[in-house]
Amino acid sequence: MDEQARIMQTLGGVNLSGHPGQGGMTLPPPHGHDGTDVDGRKQDIGDILHQIMTITDQSLDEAQAKNRKHGLNCHRMKPALFSVLCEIKEKTGLSIRGAQEEEPPDPQLMRLDNMLLAEGVAGPEKGGGAAAAAAAAAASGGAAGDNSIEHSDYRAKLTQIRQIYHTELEKYEQACNEFTTHVMNLLREQSRTRPISPKEIERMVNIIHRKFSSIQMQLKQSTCEAVMILRSRFLDARRKRRNFSKQATEILNEYFYSHLSNPYPSEEAKEELAKKCSITVSQGVGTTITVSQVSNWFGNKRIRYKKNIGKFQEEANLYAAKTAVNAAHAVAAAVQNSQTNSPTTPNSGGYSAPCYQSDGRIQ
DNA sequence: TCTAATGATTTGAA
DNA sequence: TTCAAATCATTAGA
Numbered sequence: 609m610d611e612q613a614r615i616m617q618t619l620g621g622v623n624l625s626g627h628p629g630q631g632g633m634t635l636p637p638p639h640g641h642d643g644t645d646v647d648g649r650k651q652d653i654g655d656i657l658h659q660i661m662t663i664t665d666q667s668l669d670e671a672q673a674k675n676r677k678h679g680l681n682c683h684r685m686k687p688a689l690f691s692v693l694c695e696i697k698e699k700t701g702l703s704i705r706g707a708q709e710e711e712p713p714d715p716q717l718m719r720l721d722n723m724l725l726a727e728g729v730a731g732p733e734k735g736g737g738a739a740a741a742a743a744a745a746a747a748s749g750g751a752a753g754d755n756s757i758e759h760s761d762y763r764a765k766l767t768q769i770r771q772i773y774h775t776e777l778e779k780y781e782q783a784c785n786e787f788t789t790h791v792m793n794l795l796r797e798q799s800r801t802r803p804i805s806p807k808e809i810e811r812m813v814n815i816i817h818r819k820f821s822s823i824q825m826q827l828k829q830s831t832c833e834a835v836m837i838l839r840s841r842f843l844d845a846r847r848k849r850r851n852f853s854k855q856a857t858e859i860l861n862e863y864f865y866s867h868l869s870n871p872y873p874s875e876e877a878k879e880e881l882a883k884k885c886s887i888t889v890s891q892g893v894g895t896t897i898t899v900s901q902v903s904n905w906f907g908n909k910r911i912r913y914k915k916n917i918g919k920f921q922e923e924a925n926l927y928a929a930k931t932a933v934n935a936a937h938a939v940a941a942a943v944q945n946s947q948t949n950s951p952t953t954p955n956s957g958g959y960s961a962p963c964y965q966s967d968g969r970i971q
Numbered sequence: 972t973c974t975a976a977t978g979a980t981t982t983g984a985a
Numbered sequence: 986t987t988c989a990a991a992t993c994a995t996t997a998g999a
Contacts, residue, residue, distance in 0.1 A: 850995090851996060904979060907988070908978070911988095975997090976998095977995085978994090980992080981992075982989100985989105
């Protein structure tokens with residue numbers, strides 16, 4: 609069956625009475641009720657279909673020729689015919705595509721949105737970055753001394769990411785709106801000469817929005833990655849390692865060398881050492897030192913001392929002498945205070961040669 | 972820029 | 986859980 613015959617057959621079901629819902633398709637009401645009018649209309653349809661088929665066979669330039677186009681546009685049956693053609697289009701290919709358009713929200717996009725919201729990048733700015741920084745600091749369990757500096761650094765970087773994200777998002781939205789308007793105008797313009805229904809335009813707009821939202825997803829993804837990198841840098845204590853102050857190291861070394869026979873401080877001793885070392889902070893030196901840092905320090909010291917006793921010998925002698933001098937001073941003070949008390953052995957808290965257990969542990 | 976020192980983390984054993 | 990040992994990552998000095 610050729611194209612013109614098929615269209616004619618389709619139009620055979622047109623409700624020419626002008627009452628919608630009976631024949632499925634609606635045409636403008638007839639001018640009269642006599643058979644001549646119906647014959648005239650059939651003639652009209654045949655005429656306009658002939659024009660369309662002629663244009664179809666022509667080149668674009670020929671088809672665009674003003675008189676032909678104008679003639680077609682001004683034909684009194686044109687709106688009815690376009691309405692029919694729109695319905696045919698709706699009921700064929702587009703309806704199949706339409707069924708696929710009802711997609712559930714993308715879980716990946718939802719995840720990204722939630723994360724950006726939680727990190728304070730998306731949504732209203734209400735100190736989300738600060739909260740995230742505080743949470744990160746709490747999770748890191750690190751020293752609190754320079755947390756405020758770290759927080760402001762983290763906040764500044766997060767704000768930067770937030771700004772870039774919003775600027776880019778705005779750009780995408782603007783571009784999307786501009787493109788949508790452009791396409792809508794184009795389709796509206798085209799709808800004068802092609803059967804394009806508003807529904808079809810709406811569908812096209814949805815397609816454009818989906819395309820742009822997939823671009824937005826890339827932006828969200830890269831923003832999330834940037835936040836994760838920033839977070840990991842903030843959380844990784846190794847990256848913000850600070851050497852202990854000289855005073856703190858001296859306190860720890862003094863304890864280590866004076867307890868060289870058993871350099872395993874108890875929990876109480878560790879707390880005491882951490883407290884002592886942290887006092888230096890109040891004197892404007894270094895950062896606070898936690899009990900776990902003291903544990904790390906002793907762990908490192910034991911293994912490094914054991915690995916290279918020779919290298920640490922000088923240091924050991926130095927602290928032994930220091931401890932001896934301190935003890936002597938203490939004794940002298942004690943003697944001065946109480947002539948009756950006999951002095952204790954000066955070396956009792958001093959250096960003692962290490963010995964190792966069979967399993968390798970320092971004894 | 973290279974390297975040693977050093978604080979932190981990971982892994983496996985007790 | 987604690988510790989030893991290995992390793993990582995950063996700092997500081999030459």
